[in-house]
Amino acid sequence: MSGHSGSGVPAQPGRVAIYGVGLIGGSLALALRQRKVWVSACDTDPATVAYAMQHGIADAISADPAAALQGAELAVLCVPPAAVPGLLSTLAPLLGAEQVLSDTSSIKRRVVEVARTTLGAAWPNFVPAHPVAGTEQSGVGAADAALFHNCQVILTPAPDTARRAVHQVEQLWRAVGAVAVRSMEAARHDALLAAGSHLPHLLAFALVDYLAGRADATEVLRYSAGGFADFTRIAASDPRLWTQICLANRDELLTCIRGFSDRLEALTQILDRADAAALEGFLSQAGQSRQRYVDPR
Amino acid sequence: MSGHSGSGVPAQPGRVAIYGVGLIGGSLALALRQRKVWVSACDTDPATVAYAMQHGIADAISADPAAALQGAELAVLCVPPAAVPGLLSTLAPLLGAEQVLSDTSSIKRRVVEVARTTLGAAWPNFVPAHPVAGTEQSGVGAADAALFHNCQVILTPAPDTARRAVHQVEQLWRAVGAVAVRSMEAARHDALLAAGSHLPHLLAFALVDYLAGRADATEVLRYSAGGFADFTRIAASDPRLWTQICLANRDELLTCIRGFSDRLEALTQILDRADAAALEGFLSQAGQSRQRYVDPR
Numbered sequence: 001m002s003g004h005s006g007s008g009v010p011a012q013p014g015r016v017a018i019y020g021v022g023l024i025g026g027s028l029a030l031a032l033r034q035r036k037v038w039v040s041a042c043d044t045d046p047a048t049v050a051y052a053m054q055h056g057i058a059d060a061i062s063a064d065p066a067a068a069l070q071g072a073e074l075a076v077l078c079v080p081p082a083a084v085p086g087l088l089s090t091l092a093p094l095l096g097a098e099q100v101l102s103d104t105s106s107i108k109r110r111v112v113e114v115a116r117t118t119l120g121a122a123w124p125n126f127v128p129a130h131p132v133a134g135t136e137q138s139g140v141g142a143a144d145a146a147l148f149h150n151c152q153v154i155l156t157p158a159p160d161t162a163r164r165a166v167h168q169v170e171q172l173w174r175a176v177g178a179v180a181v182r183s184m185e186a187a188r189h190d191a192l193l194a195a196g197s198h199l200p201h202l203l204a205f206a207l208v209d210y211l212a213g214r215a216d217a218t219e220v221l222r223y224s225a226g227g228f229a230d231f232t233r234i235a236a237s238d239p240r241l242w243t244q245i246c247l248a249n250r251d252e253l254l255t256c257i258r259g260f261s262d263r264l265e266a267l268t269q270i271l272d273r274a275d276a277a278a279l280e281g282f283l284s285q286a287g288q289s290r291q292r293y294v295d296p297r
Numbered sequence: 298m299s300g301h302s303g304s305g306v307p308a309q310p311g312r313v314a315i316y317g318v319g320l321i322g323g324s325l326a327l328a329l330r331q332r333k334v335w336v337s338a339c340d341t342d343p344a345t346v347a348y349a350m351q352h353g354i355a356d357a358i359s360a361d362p363a364a365a366l367q368g369a370e371l372a373v374l375c376v377p378p379a380a381v382p383g384l385l386s387t388l389a390p391l392l393g394a395e396q397v398l399s400d401t402s403s404i405k406r407r408v409v410e411v412a413r414t415t416l417g418a419a420w421p422n423f424v425p426a427h428p429v430a431g432t433e434q435s436g437v438g439a440a441d442a443a444l445f446h447n448c449q450v451i452l453t454p455a456p457d458t459a460r461r462a463v464h465q466v467e468q469l470w471r472a473v474g475a476v477a478v479r480s481m482e483a484a485r486h487d488a489l490l491a492a493g494s495h496l497p498h499l500l501a502f503a504l505v506d507y508l509a510g511r512a513d514a515t516e517v518l519r520y521s522a523g524g525f526a527d528f529t530r531i532a533a534s535d536p537r538l539w540t541q542i543c544l545a546n547r548d549e550l551l552t553c554i555r556g557f558s559d560r561l562e563a564l565t566q567i568l569d570r571a572d573a574a575a576l577e578g579f580l581s582q583a584g585q586s587r588q589r590y591v592d593p594r
Contacts, residue, residue: 132520152519152520154520191513192513192516192517192520193520195508195511195513195517195521196508196517196518196519196520196521196525197520197521197525199504200504200521200525200528202561202564202568203500203504203528203561204528204583205564205579205580205583205584206557206560206561206564206583207496207497207500207557207560208583208584208586208587209560209564209579209582209583209586210553210556210557210559210560211492211493211586212582212583212586212587212589212590213560214492214556216488216489216492217586217590218590219489220489220492220493221493221590221591222449222493223429223449223451223489223490223493223494224492224493224494224497228493228494228497228590228591229591230527230528230530230531231497231500231501231527231528231531232587232591233527234527234528235583235584235587236584236587236588236591237584239577239580239581239583239584240577242580243573243576243577243580246568246576247568247571247573247576250568250569250571253568254565254568254569256507257561257565257568259507259511260503260504260507261558261561262507263503263504263506263507263510264499264500264503264554264558267499267502267503267506268551268554271499271543271544271547271550271551271554272547272551274544274547276540276544279540279543279544280536280537280540282502282506283502283536283539283540284536285506285509286501286502286503286505286506286509286532286536287502287505287532287533287534287536289505289506289508289509289514290505290509290529290532290533291533292509293509293514293515293518293525294518294525294526294529294533
């Protein structure tokens with residue numbers, strides 16, 4: 001049994017069911033087990049289930065969504081965006097009145113729309129969440145109990161989402177190391193992530209595509225020093241997942257691409273007219289901005 | 298005294314004069330001193346001279362180009378591109394018939410053009426060189442004796458460059474850890490570096506400029522996770538140096554920006570028409586290309 005805090009939410013997360021044992025789901029399971037939280041996991045891929053069993057990723061593992069839900073206080077969807085609607089439909093009739101549901105998708109508007117129409121009576125207990133963590137790696141083999149240490153978590157509850165449910169999900173992420181858990185509207189989340197995450201990913205993919213398509217690609221990359229490896233690390237991310245993310249956040253992402261392209265065009269014009277003062281001004285300001293945000297003193 | 302190899306070039310570099318004690322010059326000086334090579338350094342900035350003296354960066358330090366050249370077998374320019382022409386003019390009448398001159402500029406065509414018209418009798422002993430190393434840091438305070446470990450060095454000698462001079466410069470870089478030293482035409486060097494280094498730098502600067510200019514910049518960057526920091530590390534590079542590099546390699550760089558923009562536009566159109574198959578194909582291919590070049594198995 002876990003103790004209770006004043007808010008009516010236990011101080012320690014109760015039993016957790018995790019759907020989808022990839023990088024995020026596997027890491028969450030490992031982190032919770034370190035905290036002595038009982039975890040049941042569900043995955044439809046036999047190889048993933050076998051791996052998770054062998055490596056003690058969860059206390060119980062099943063390919064059956066209903067079995068995994070048994071006795072769980074909280075169910076967390078850690079599947080790719082495209083698998084969320086189907087799983088919501090499957091779980092909707094299975095969820096008990098007290099069971100809380102959450103997800104980990106890096107896009108939120110579509111998830112909220114689908115959940116609202118799918119979950120029925122369970123809707124107020126659904127807390128859309130996005131732990132802003134991850135690497136360019138994917139799959140349960142990359143699972144890491146420390147993945148969420150110091151990460152930021154964004155929740156996008158609706159006005160009619162149960163407060164107790166929000167508290168439980170916040171507590172879950174704090175338990176595995178989140179440094180901050182904040183709530184905002186789903187549309188705002190998607191706009192922020194389009195700019196800060198989805199746009200840099202697309203630029204990295206486009207840069208790799210351009211360089212690799214050059215006849216002298218091998219030579220170019222031999223002499224790109226660390227810049228290319230750093231700049232394009234995110235282009236090693238799972239293409240199927242990123243296809244879903246980009247499509248689900250298409251409008252915001254297109255806005256960001258246009259905004260970026262305008263700035264690149266301004267820089268190109270400065271370069272084209274060989275305006276040294278303007279060029280140095282542009283580069284200086286960007287460097288100062290980066291320092292202000294990345295290494296604040 | 299140093300021994301001699303079969304090629305008539307000593308097995309150990311002789312005395313070296315280094316002009317410009319910043320990140321590159323300071324690191325080269327430290328690395329050579331570790332190898333027991335005698336180093337004289339020259340810098341026009343009093344603070345840099347004082348720092349270099351205090352920290353034992355070189356065996357002798359002076360603000361006088363002629364004094365630094367005394368007794369040196371090899372002089373290496375480690376100043377920013379814009380300072381190269383003036384320094385070549387200063388050194389031209391001072392260089393002895395046996396003294397070899399080299400540089401470390403990350404653009405080579407302009408350096409070669411200026412050197413050819415400036416150096417007179419010393420021209421055949423000038424070996425244009427570019428150690429492809431560096432960080433986003435700058436200045437003598439960032440000097441690191443290990444900076445050139447495993448780095449690639451490109452030499453761009455002309456047909457009438459003295460072979461013995463080329464060997465001496467090659468030996469210098471191997472002595473401080475270069476893993477490969479290759480010769481190619483200056484124009485080819487500039488094309489390769491425009492694509493693999495200068496273009497990624499400009500994209501990072503443009504991305505920072507775009508994101509920092511958004512009204513929600515603080516929020517965007519809070520949730521950009523590691524992607525933004527990694528992707529834009531190179532935007533912390535010295536803006537004055539990068540202004541000179543971009544201008545000196547302007548034509549190649551503009552070609553690269555156009556090539557990149559075409560690929561970004563192709564990706565944007567795929568996204569705009571929500572073509573999942575084409576999008577996943579684009580992202581998959583980029584990921585595979587990156588892996589082929591960055592993590593070859």
